[in-house]
């Protein structure tokens with residue numbers, strides 16, 4: 794049995810679009826020359842899509858291990874040119890996957906993080922504001 798809890802329908806017109814673990818997905822096929830990629834089927838909208846759709850791995854020509862290596866180097870703070878030299882890929886390839894991973898990370902952040910501490914109306918920001926106001930009210934400190 795395949796674990797599909799992390800996946801959601803990628804069809805923007807579907808009623809279950811973006812809903813993880815909604816029970817609407819099944820594995821209908823596998824494809825791929827180097828490594829098997831699951832083809833997912835949505836029972837709600839009757840569409841099929843790759844399990845990699847919406848991720849930097851989708852339609853990637855790099856092997857998965859090399860792409861992961863590129864993104865690990867970038868995550869550790871390596872620049873585009875140094876990542877290019879270390880992973881032995883062209884610098885435009887590094888830039889392409891940085892953009893793809895950034896878009897995916899932004900979508901995941903928006904989904905998983907309920908509020909941003911930089912939001913002035915957020916509870917964390919209000920607490921910090923209260924502490925600063927108390928500190929100002931006590932002149933002896």
Ligand SMILES: [Zn+2]
Pocket residue numbers: 802803804807808809810835836837838839840
């Ligand atoms: Zn669907």
